[in-house]
Every structure is written in structure tokens, then in C-alpha cells.
Amino acid sequence: MIDLTDLSGYPLKFDTETCDVSFGPGMRMPQYSTRELDALRPVLMDPDVEGPDVIYWMYRNCGCPEDAALGEAYNLRYDISTFRSVMLGPEYMKTSGHYHPQIPGKAEAYPEVYEVLHGQALYVMQIVDDYGASPEEVVVEDVIMCRVSAGQKIIMPPGYGHVTVNELDEPLLMSNWVSNRFSSFYGSVEEARGFSWYVVNDGGKPSYLENKNYVQGVPAVRWAEVQEVPELGLTWDTPLYRACAEAPEKFEFLNDPGSYIDLIWSNLKFD
Numbered sequence: 001m002i003d004l005t006d007l008s009g010y011p012l013k014f015d016t017e018t019c020d021v022s023f024g025p026g027m028r029m030p031q032y033s034t035r036e037l038d039a040l041r042p043v044l045m046d047p048d049v050e051g052p053d054v055i056y057w058m059y060r061n062c063g064c065p066e067d068a069a070l071g072e073a074y075n076l077r078y079d080i081s082t083f084r085s086v087m088l089g090p091e092y093m094k095t096s097g098h099y100h101p102q103i104p105g106k107a108e109a110y111p112e113v114y115e116v117l118h119g120q121a122l123y124v125m126q127i128v129d130d131y132g133a134s135p136e137e138v139v140v141e142d143v144i145m146c147r148v149s150a151g152q153k154i155i156m157p158p159g160y161g162h163v164t165v166n167e168l169d170e171p172l173l174m175s176n177w178v179s180n181r182f183s184s185f186y187g188s189v190e191e192a193r194g195f196s197w198y199v200v201n202d203g204g205k206p207s208y209l210e211n212k213n214y215v216q217g218v219p220a221v222r223w224a225e226v227q228e229v230p231e232l233g234l235t236w237d238t239p240l241y242r243a244c245a246e247a248p249e250k251f252e253f254l255n256d257p258g259s260y261i262d263l264i265w266s267n268l269k270f271d
């Protein structure tokens with residue numbers, strides 16, 4: 001077990017062998033859900049790969065007892081997720097990938113903010129013209145990839161679906177704050193067998209392959225690095241959990257991003 005308390009901002013331990021987590025006494029210990037290999041097969045380049053039954057674990061609505069009212073008052077939820085280091089055939093471990101719905105009465109979809117607490121994540125973000133369109137018809141308008149290290153935070157911009165990839169040979173632990181007002185959806189991601197770019201191991205290092213199921217073609221990847229956005233509570237020396245628990249008004253952008261679009265994009269610095 002390694003102690004992540006300094007980075008997470010509350011008592012948290014992580015077993016890097018088993019991916020088990022342990023919260024401090026009194027903390028909400030939510031029932032976790034798992035993503036099984038069988039559930040991921042529809043989005044894999046090679047659906048017939050062999051591997052462990054469970055690929056990642058999701059703990060929804062975690063937190064300290066003194067912050068319990070935060071969710072109701074600000075419509076926010078704090079989750080953590082743990083991911084194995086495992087190859088899924090040629091691809092590195094990845095999540096199934098999903099989109100967030102449009103906010104009722106608003107022009108934008110819900111964004112989300114992630115923080116890496118152990119390991120390193122590669123986020124693949126894509127926006128399409130029509131979430132329900134088939135792989136033959138859907139037009140991928142933009143693809144962004146960004147690597148995020150422990151302590152850093154990244155906003156998934158409104159409208160961009162996202163996949164998390166673990167390219168390292170150690171497990172990944174990340175947290176997020178997100179609106180509690182919606183459920184994610186998959187659009188035509190399964191029909192297309194995943195997002196528009198695959199991240200594969202090529203001789204021991206990551207390589208990127210277009211997903212040819214997107215018949216209209218796919219745009220070149222735009223690579224980004226993350227930058228602090230203090231106005232939105234995102235700095236590298238403050239745990240994401242604490243930033244929101246202590247200044248939840250800074251996280252209004254998660255439920256109403258319209259007046260924060262420039263600040264949201266300032267989190268990503270493009271090459």
C-alpha cells in the first residue's frame with residue numbers, strides 16, 4: 001500500500017499490486033462498480049484478446065463526512081477510479097469512452113475535471129458532428145491527446161467525448177469532480193469499435209493508429225499539455241478534492257460552463 005494522502009487531500013492508500021484502495025476512517029466508502037474485459041470488447045481493435053476479468057474499478061461519490069452537503073448544494077460529485085496496467089491485445093489499457101449530454105437550456109454539454117493521483121494518464125478527446133450518427137456517416141471534427149502526470153488536472157471540454165489510456169507498466173489512479181445531474185452516453189462508439197484513434201504498443205513505445213471504421217476519415221491528433229487554471233481552482237500543488245471542497249463556487253463551470261469557455265480551454269496548451 002502506498003499512501004497518497006498528500007496528493008489526494010484526504011486519507012487514501014493504494015495497493016499497486018491489486019489496485020485496491022483504502023479510505024480513511026469515517027469517509028464514505030461507496031460501493032464500487034467494475035468494467036470487465038467482456039464489456040470492453042466492443043470498443044477494442046482486437047475483440048478476442050485474453051486478459052483479466054476486471055480491467056478497472058470506479059468508486060462513485062467518495063468524500064469526507066464534513067463535505068457531504070457539497071453534492072446537494074452544488075450538484076457535484078467526487079469519484080475515483082483505478083486502472084490496471086495491462087495490454088488489451090495491441091492496445092494499451094483504455095476505458096470504454098463516452099460523451100456527456102447537453103445541459104438543459106444551454107448551448108454546451110457538461111464538462112468534467114480529472115486529476116491523476118498515481119501513474120500517468122493519456123486522455124484521448126474527440127468531438128463529432130452527430131453523436132448518434134453511424135460510423136459511416138459521423139464526422140470527427142477534432143481529436144486531442146494529452147498526457148497528465150500525478151498532481152496535474154485536466155478539463156474534458158464541453159462536447160468532447162473522452163477515453164483514458166494507461167501506457168505505463170504500473171497502475172493508474174485518478175479522481176474527478178463532475179456534475180451529478182447527468183448520465184454519460186456512448187453514441188456510436190461501440191459501432192465504430194472505439195474512438196477515432198487507437199493507442200498501440202509498437203516495439204515498446206506508444207504509436208497511434210487511425211480507426212478505419214470512421215468512413216469519413218479522422219483528423220490529425222492535436223497534442224496538448226496541461227496548464228494550471230487558478231481561476232477554476234486548478235493548480236498542481238492543491239489536491240482537486242480540497243480545491244472544490246474549500247471553494248466550490250470555482251467549480252460552477254461543471255454545471256454551467258458557458259461563461260468559462262476561455263478559461264476551460266486555457267487548461268490545454270497546444271504544441
Ligand SMILES: [Fe+2]
Nearest residue numbers: 098112162184
Ligand atoms: Fe466523463
